Amino acid sequence: MNTPSSYKKTSSEASNSGLLSRGAAWEVLQFVSAGAYADVALDRVLKRWQLSSLDRALMTELAYGAIRQRLLLDCWLDYCGKISVKKQPPRLRWLLHLGLYQIFFMERIPNAAAVNTTVELAKNSKLVKLAPVVNGILRAAIRENNAGTKLPLPEGLPSRLAQAQSIPIWFAECLIRWRGEKGAEAIAKAANQVPPFDLRVNCLRVEPKKIQELFDASGIQSSLINGALNGLQVSTTGAGNLRLWPGYKEGYWCVQDRSSQWVAPLLDPQPGEKVLDACAAPGCKTTHIAEIMGDKGEVWAVDRSSKRLKKLEENLNRLGIRCVTSLVADSSSLLKIKPEWKEYFQRILLDVPCSGLGTLSRHPDARWRVSLEKIEELKVLQAKLLQGVFPLLAPGGRIVYSTCTIHPEENTFQIEKFVSRNSELDLLNEKQIWPEIANSGDGFYAATLQRRS
DSSP states (O other): OOSSSBOOGGGGGGHHHHHHHHHHHHHHHHHHHTTHHHHHHHHHHHHHHOOOHHHHHHHHHHHHHHHHHHHHHHHHHHOOOOOOOGGGGGHHHHHHHHHHHHHOOTTSSHHHHHHHHHHHHTTTTTTTGHHHHHHHHHHHHHHHHTOOOOOOOSSHHHHHHHHHOOOOOOHHHHHHHHHHHHHHHHHHHEEEEEEEOOEOOOTTOOOOHHHHHHHHTOOEEEOOOOOOOOEEOOOTTTOOOOGGGGGTTOOOOOEOOGGGGTHHHHOOOOOOOEEETTTOOOOOOHHHHHHTTTOSSEEEESSOOOHHHHHHHHHHHHHHHEEEEEEEEEEHHHHHOOOOGTTTTEEEEOOOOOOTTTTTTTTTHHHHHHHOOOOOOHHHHHHHHHHHHHHEEEEEEEEEEEEEEOOOTTTTHHHHHHHHHHEEEEEEEEEEEEEGEEEEEEEEEEEEEEOOO
């Protein structure tokens, strides 16, 4: 990933944290527009910029917030500007998004600060000639906001929902079809919330109560998660780099959303069993399986990405887990690679690649990446993976198929087709978790299948 050339830090900025955090956020927006994933862009920018913990928090909120609200911010740009969004230079568009987000969504930031810092960023970049344009549009937006102006409503419920909650129209149409008007709005609103920060305590080494005591001593607030045996929700405000938090180096905990923590227990893996995690990286569920088994047994973690498996192995070492072996391979054709694995595993977890529509609050750029065409491609891949791992399951064994999406064709419909084609399988249970604000977790689906003895 190349560094955007639109903005350069100046010596006078070293003491201006307001410009630093906003400049870093603008850099993230440019990386994402060039194709980078938001979390990857954020991580790389944080490594390049020297920011305090509070400035890091501000930069993250600005960048992720502007990405989430891209459609709505574009609508305001069209309303307040003289040139349509489609004709705006991309770097100018993202800079204006940065200023508009502060005006419309961040009450604690004075309007003057939002305008002045955004204009200053333009002046310190190749957009210096457009600084008056930035100033004019932002001040027009402030006038409209102070007057209580509402954007003109587009025709049709899907278009209105898409504009109000900044989601693609195709997704709005799907939500309305799946959940009705009120349910669709609840899910769309949840996609624009800052998600809770959840941890899973490593039960091989420590109990949640001990972690809470360590956190309390460091000023980090935490609370138990209802329904997640070893889960903690943590307040990260001002807490800084999580790798410096108590217990991280000791492998006492790892980051994992509460909904994701629900999946591995469905396998009910027992100590001494042979278990396959067929799409394992980055390994949260793999390590969870090993912890449930007391680190006793044979767990294979398979993934096509060697780079992502390296992260899994780092987590295994940090958490002190020894029963897991990793393998770089395509799980849709594992039987060809490992013929000795026919009917070998008592438990198989298949956490398939999916559209990720249940994690939009956590991955703000996903809504702009996913398309109906992409989902069709994913459905084919998911079916191949299901059919590929089935011969590896021992009689009486169990498969858990899971996704972090809410699309029925990737979930319920996919499983219905698979079971109908394989008479040896019984569907024991399935559940869809919807990412509504009341649930405070990601959207997840899981189905538990058992092969007849």
